[in-house]
Amino acid sequence: MSLVDIKGLDVGYLRHRTITPAVIGLDLTVGASEVVAIVGESGSGKTTTANAIIGLLPANGRITAGSAIVDGIETAGARERTLRRLRGSVVGLIPQDPMVGLNPTKRIGAQVAEAIKLRGGTDDALDFLSEAGVPDPQLRARQYPHELSGGLRQRALIAIALAGKPKLLIADEPTSALDVTVQKRILDHLSGLVREQGISLLIITHDLAVAADRADRVVVMQGGRKVEEGDPATILSSPRDQYTRKLIAAAPRLAHSGRVVPRFDVRGEDVPDAVLTLTDVSKTFSVSDTRRGRRGFNALDKVSVQVPRGRTHALVGESGCGKTTTLRIALGLESATSGSVVLDGTEISGLSWNQVRPLRRKAQLVHQDPFATLDPRFTIEQSIVEPLVSFRIGDRRSRKARARELLDQVALPASYLDRLPRELSGGQRQRVAIARALALEPDLLMLDEPVSALDVLVQEQILQLLADLQKNLGLSYLFVSHDLSVVAEISHTVSVMSEGRVVEEGPVAEVFTNPRSEYTRELIDAIPGRRADAA
Structure with missing residues (x-):
């Protein structure tokens, strides 16, 4: 019997009294001790699927059809009391952003201990930190999230998830912002947990290379639908769907058979x-040291x-x-x-x-996260011309013309000038950030x-x-x-x-x-x- 058994699942989001589909007719299983990866671009329904499994959809999320059985319990339409019994003890979640997933006001050890307490356990939090691969757990348990590196914060989230002693771990983009060596150590550790403890693992990622390396089975999603499923070797060597072939071609590591080709x-x-x-x-x-001062x-x-x-x-x-x-x-x-x-x-x-x-x-700077650097109150035009205003270059008419020219250079339509950052996708926002950096014609x-x-x-x-x-x-x-x-x-x-x-x-x-x-x-x-x- 599968640990997770999803059949005909439809999930949507209620906006202006209309439900916009996010997952359509999905069939998916995860067996005991199996590693399944869901891959696809933003908006493909990956995270919505995971949230639907454990009842963590946002307030406007709706399961409109189908079934989602986890460890023999139907979660589609289940009461909150039922879902709470599953979270932590049956399903552990490792969210994408550790700084969002961790409480910045609590020490790491206290957050692991809280997860132990919720399932009624008496284990030592240090044991779970050690199990998650955190070096020097006694020191790290006393630290706050901001005092840890990205890799250590991700391990702390794994420790919290393990503290519930779950049968299934859901890892939502667990390594997308990590360096390749840290990424490898995190994924190696998750793979080890599957082998040693028999935990099932559901990896959600946009990186087909990660999925191909780590999963027993890969599920490819596009536009809320499952377009392909199979073992990694078959998916890579004989992809049936055009979208899967596009994903492989867009990933240099896969397009060049696992080699880095400059x-x-x-x-x-x-x-x-x-x-x-x-x-x-x-x-x-200059940094402070509790033992040696500054x-x-x-x-x-x-x-x-x-x-x-x-x-x-x-x-x-x-x-x-x-x-x-x-x-x-x-x-x-x-x-x-x-x-x-x-x-x-x-x-x-x-x-x-x-x-x-x-x-x-x-010289101009383009940041990692354009949503964090673009003023959410500014239109795209205001964001692009801000450097021109700052350096007192041109007048309103010439600046607007320059904004149109820059949008054209980054392959965005002029109609986007009146939009706000939140109305654009991640890739479109990054194009706006590049356009803004080009406004002053830097070298x-x-x-x-x-x-x-x-x-x-x-x-x-x-x-x-x-x-x-x-x-x-x-x-x-x-x-x-x-x-x-x-x-x-x-x-x-x-x-x-x-x-x-x-x-x-x-x-x-x-x-x-x-x-x-x-x-x-x-x-x-x-x-x-x-x-x-x-x-």
Whole structure:
């Protein structure tokens, strides 16, 4: 008997007295000790399916037809009391965003202990932290969520889910924002729990490479419907549905049989002059230590980076390696403790804010999350022209014309000018963020994880857009990413960073095909999609 048995499930959302379908006629099973992955782009119905299983649909969510049986209990239309008995003890949920899933005001140990208490247990919270792969659980139990890295926060969520001793774990995009090495450790640990404890695992992801590596069975969804289902080898080697073939083609790791294949090979070519040069840049932060008082933390140690004009230079490495700190110093948002930063021939180290500000026209930043950086009250037009207003460039008419021109450059219709950020998809918002960064006609764009939270199909579109803009406008990019396959798609040269140092650098084609550093080899080996070799 299956642990989860869904038949003919229809789920929709009530808006303006009309139910908009989100899941249509879904049949799905999860057996004991089985790993099932649901893949598809945003809006395909993946998360809605998971929420419907355990009765966590939002207030306007409605199950309009079908059945969802979990451990022999019908959850479609079940009372809240029944659903509460299932949550935690039968089904444990690992949400996508650990900072949303964790209570910022409670210590980690207290949150695990709360989950134990809810099922009436007397276990030690430290045991579950250790079981979830949290190092030094006694220390981590006393810490708050903001004091942990992304990988440790994700492990804390796993510990909370395990504390209920569930039969099924639902992992909703558990690694989408994590570095490949941390991602591998988290997924390895979840796989180990399936093997050792007989727990079933339902993985929800937009990354087909992750699904192919980890699942016994893959379910592909599009527009609320299941379009294909099968074992990973069959899905990868003989996809029946056109949509599945598009997903595979959009994932470089799968399109190239699990290998990272750089798009550009600039070995032997003359290197253009640099638009940005960092030389021996170091950065020391002052941090508090309960045992030793305040002390210095070396975030960067003599980092040297060059961005050739008209090309893309990438910074890669694990969280905390210094990528974003390097980017912030390059943009003048952070001052270096020592070293030199030269932007378009001008030394910016030691300059005041007023002296650096005119140079901001030459370099602009595109953030990881455009929804967090676009003012929700501003229309798209207001967001795009804001830099022009700030630098007092043009009048209302010329700014509106520039906004239309920029939307055209990022392949969005002019009708979007009157929309608000919440009315756009993630990929459309990222296009608006790029348009806004281009408003001042900069020479250099600094891109901080610009596609990490996007589906592979949207990710492919944004990467192609960046490549086209570079070709047409002669832009230079400093590209920060933890995804080496994305770096291979867009970058000419790369610096690999670890613990605040550059451990390897050079043309992407050389570094990724013949890495000299053991750390670089570990990053490459951690990339998902290896099952594609056997397909």
